[in-house]
Amino acid sequence: MPAAITEEQQALDRRALLDVAERLFYGQGVQAVGMDELRAASGLPLKRIYRLFPTKEALVVAMLERRDRRWRGNLAAHLDKVPDPRERVLALFDWLGEWFAEPGFRGCAWGNAHGELGSSSPAIAAAAQAHKHAFHDQVAALVAAVDASAAEPIYLLAEGAIVVAGIHGDPTAAVRARTGAQALLDAAP
Missing domain, CATH: 1.10.357.10 (Tetracycline Repressor, domain 2)
Known part of the structure; x- marks a missing residue:
């Protein structure tokens, strides 16, 4: 069983995802950026992304x-x-x-x-x-x-x-x- 994600790691992942999302959404537009691109750019698994934010x-x-x-x-x-x-x-x-x-x-x-x-x-x-x-x-x-x-x-x-x-x-x-x-x-x- 994988280790639980700490609150600190959760906060770090959230900040990193928001940084990537802001750069991509602002640079390309929200609709032009898919969840796979956010996953690749952030390095976070899609499952973690959806735990942090249940929807785009x-x-x-x-x-x-x-x-x-x-x-x-x-x-x-x-x-x-x-x-x-x-x-x-x-x-x-x-x-x-x-x-x-x-x-x-x-x-x-x-x-x-x-x-x-x-x-x-x-x-x-x-x-x-x-x-x-x-x-x-x-x-x-x-x-x-x-x-x-x-x-x-x-x-x-x-x-x-x-x-x-x-x-x-x-x-x-x-x-x-x-x-x-x-x-x-x-x-x-």
């Missing part, structure tokens, strides 16, 4: 949730380095521009997953919506320190830049959105 949908949701925590955490860490509230708002677009210029950038992981499977998977749709709500709240709190009335337009500029950069492969979308955000802040009373 559960794996996608876990990957999106983990990516959300990391993505928004990295953004917050970047913004925390900027002491001036107005400059902190503009730093949002600088951070987006750095993300857009990363090798392998394919747009918004949540928008991509929602576009592929959101209409047929309420769980994936909910994960994408949760990310967008959390990002909205993060931007609104950021902008409120300067001009709360500009929060919604600045959020829309950020989301628009993400879409343009992802679809057109244009990292300068962040610079143009930053210019729009700066104009909104300049017009504030």
Whole structure:
């Protein structure tokens, strides 16, 4: 009889699988990646994968949730380095521009997953919506320190830049959105 898998090994396997799933799903699309490819890339037996995540949908949701925590955490860490509230708002677009210029950038992981499977998977749709709500709240709190009335337009500029950069492969979308955000802040009373 094989030895029981420890909680530590379970956590290591889960993390390794999520790393592989994120790289493959983000790079190729969720539907393009089969379970055999995940098995081969992770080195985990299919049986172990299904013990960790009973369905591919559960794996996608876990990957999106983990990516959300990391993505928004990295953004917050970047913004925390900027002491001036107005400059902190503009730093949002600088951070987006750095993300857009990363090798392998394919747009918004949540928008991509929602576009592929959101209409047929309420769980994936909910994960994408949760990310967008959390990002909205993060931007609104950021902008409120300067001009709360500009929060919604600045959020829309950020989301628009993400879409343009992802679809057109244009990292300068962040610079143009930053210019729009700066104009909104300049017009504030």
